[in-house]
Amino acid sequence: NAGVTQTPKFQVLKTGQSMTLQCAQDMNHEYMSWYRQDPGMGLRLIHYSVGAGITDQGEVPNGYNVSRSTTEDFPLRLLSAAPSQTSVYFCASTGDTQYFGPGTRLTVL
Amino acid sequence: SQKIEQNSEALNIQEGKTATLTCNYTNYSPAYLQWYRQDPGRGPVFLLLIRENEKEKRKERLKVTFDTTLKQSLFHITASQPADSATYLCALDRLVTNYGGSQGNLIFGKGTKLSVKP
Numbered sequence: 695n696a697g698v699t700q701t702p703k704f705q706v707l708k709t710g711q712s713m714t715l716q717c718a719q720d721m722n723h724e725y726m727s728w729y730r731q732d733p734g735m736g737l738r739l740i741h742y743s744v745g746a747g748i749t750d751q752g753e754v755p756n757g758y759n760v761s762r763s764t765t766e767d768f769p770l771r772l773l774s775a776a777p778s779q780t781s782v783y784f785c786a787s788t789g790d791t792q793y794f795g796p797g798t799r800l801t802v803l
Numbered sequence: 804s805q806k807i808e809q810n811s812e813a814l815n816i817q818e819g820k821t822a823t824l825t826c827n828y829t830n831y832s833p834a835y836l837q838w839y840r841q842d843p844g845r846g847p848v849f850l851l852l853i854r855e856n857e858k859e860k861r862k863e864r865l866k867v868t869f870d871t872t873l874k875q876s877l878f879h880i881t882a883s884q885p886a887d888s889a890t891y892l893c894a895l896d897r898l899v900t901n902y903g904g905s906q907g908n909l910i911f912g913k914g915t916k917l918s919v920k921p
Contacts, residue, residue, distance in 0.1 A: 698846075725907035736913035737847070737892070744906055752908065784846050788907035791837065794846030 696720050698787050698795035706801045707775045715770040715798050717785030725788035726768040727752070728760065730781040731797075737784065743768055775802045805831045807895055809912035816883055817920055824878040824915045826893035836869055836876045839892040841914065847892055851878075883919045890914040 701716045719726065727742040729752075739752030743762040757779060759771040772779060780802045785795040810825040826836065835854040839847035853860045853869040853876065860867045866879040880887050894909040 725905070727907040727909070729911075734913065737894075737909075737911040739908060739910070742906070742908050753910075786846075786907060788905050791849040791852060792839075792847075792905065792907060792909065794848070797844075797846050 698785055698793050700783075700785050700795035700798050702798060703796065704799050706803065707772075708803050709776060711775050712771070712773050713775065715772075715783055715785075715800070717768045717770065717795060718766050719768075719785075719787035719793070720766065721787055721789055721793065722765060723787040723789045723793075724765070726762070727786045727788070727792070728758070728768070728770045729784045729786065730754065730779075731784060732781050740770065740783075772800075775800075777802045805829070805895070805897065805910055807831075807893065807910055807912045809891075809893060809915045811915045812913070813916045813918070815918045815920065818884060820883055822880040822883050822887070822917055822919070824891050824893075824917070826876040826878065826912055828874050828895060831874075831895060832871070833895040835896070836867075837894045837896075837909070838865075838867060838876075838878050839894060839911075841890045841892060850891075880917075883917075885919045885921050888917055888919050890916045 698719045724745045728740040729737045731737045738754050741760040743749045783798045786792045807828045837852045838850045841847045851867045853867045864881045868877045892914045893912045897908045898906045
């Protein structure tokens with residue numbers, strides 16, 4: 695099992711650009727989540743999904759879109775990147791506990 | 804709104820001593836509380852989960868307590884080693900499933916960075 699995989703590991707964007715952060719899990723978990731981690735703020739929930747076709751907003755959803763067309767994949771989209779979205783993004787999959795991916799470090803200039 | 808706080812941003816201890824980390828929460832009655840370890844540049848890794856009806860839970864050199872009256876959890880690492888140096892996070896589930904499982908909707912504390920000196 696690869697667990698939770700995220701791509702890319704690093705990304706630099708210019709303000710206004712769009713991109714998709716990829717997340718996949720091979721554990722057949724129903725629940726998946728996206729968090730961002732900022733210095734002094736800790737991990738904050740962006741969006742989560744309780745199964746294919748079902749998503750909901752977390753604590754800081756503005757500026758981000760998600761979809762869940764399959765159990766395995768849960769991509770996070772930034773439609774128009776802003777410097778405030780500079781952060782480290784973690785995807786997680788929930789079974790008996792949460793399994794986190796290695797993270798994507800995003801810089802928006 | 805729900806809040807979860809870890810009292811210390813950083814904790815420095817000597818090798819062999821017991822490290823004790825504190826997690827407090829407000830405006831919430833969680834079914835259970837979780838502790839994670841995070842190393843620099845890596846994602847958090849699950850360590851322990853303690854349920855509201857459990858006072859204490861142990862795993863090797865780790866011990867967690869849960870006091871629902873005080874709304875507090877303590878996380879202990881006994882006989883600490885330099886390899887235990889990391890950031891430790893506590894977390895609560897905002898929502899649980901009908902059978903009491905996690906839905907992956909967690910609120911995290913900001914973490915305590917533990918440094919164990921040889």
